[in-house]
Amino acid sequence: MGNLSGKVALVTGSSRGIGRGIAERLAGDGALVAVHYGRNEAAAAETAAAIAEAGGRAFVVGAELGVPGDVDTLVAGLETGLRAHGEAALDILVHNAGINIMGRPIEVLTPEEFDRMVAVNVKAPFFLTQRLLPRLRDGGRIVNISSVSTRIASAHGIGYPLTKGALEVFSQTLAKHLGPRGITVNAVSVGFTHTDMTAEVLADPTNQERNINLTALGRIGRVQDIADAVAFLASDDARWVTGTKLDVTGGVNL
Template structure:
């Protein structure tokens, strides 16, 4: 992997799960990482402490996404945090935060629930990117965390994959627009991954067996599987990759 020393990264939704794994991996590669959280400040501080304990650098940025003024709050906190570390610009932007309302098929999904997912999964990344583009160094990286549900029809609901599909199109189109600045934009497609949010589902032997049977590599994904792929896209090794999505699912439903 390329060395990220001297780079500055923002990872949204980084207080736990995949986001935390990404933050820790980027910090391990040398980046100063802004660990964004929506409501769990304690978890974000724990992530920052873990990074510092491993010899890395990180700071917390709190802002609830999907509400009025979310981008203003996040950017204001980010700017203050970066100033405290003698930094003003950004090199890596990882849109990881997301909202998935499970078990909401089209017959029962309400306009309020739909708007909430769009606000967090599409609107927030769009306008956060808009605000941060002037601060993003030429040659920078934008990485969207997407879902295998954009490739496989989900029985759990239509709203979430719809928003993640929009995020992928956003990345594809933005890659063309930002090409002249040598900024790459890519999406990482995540499948069945072991996190605190999936623990209950995977604790059911029937669910576990079903997911294993659908995965070519025969196991459930782990957080480092995703974080390592993001670190690759953030590195100079991925300098010639843009406008695409990388399927990091172990071969789900091939």
């Protein structure tokens, strides 16, 4: 604990689920965390309040991603929050926000659905990173949340894995580009994980058993499993790790 003291982090999509777990873990390690939300301000405020109650520091930033002006809105809110806390720069950028329109094989996926996933999962991280690079301190960290669906064929549709595959290529290429500044860039591959968004699917005993049977470690992932991995990549312990994808799936489909 405390190994991120003095650091500043932005975690997109951190009002709930995996993003919230990441925000809480980074704050627990000492970072000032910008808790980003797209639409649910109350959930983001709840996350920030939980961080404060645990002795950490956080502020809320609102901006719906995948719409015109999304990066402008997010950066403006981030700058306001940083000034309020006497900060001007960023050390850790976690691209967690994403959208998965499931059950849409290639025969039925519409251009509008495809564009929406690309806008949120690829375009927003790309251009948000572009805007924040001048504010990201040398020696900083960028972590992109990806999916096991880039390693195994998805049963839920083709569009989401395509976008996450693009994010992984982005990670590797950006790692090479930012290496001279000592900034590491890595992706975290997430598998079957208990969150509010997966609760309905995993409530089906058949689905849960099938997913457990596909996982080498024999259980469904927990939010803390992902948050701990991100905290490692954000820490100085991972200073020599860049351009890689960390598989945090418990061994799905080995």
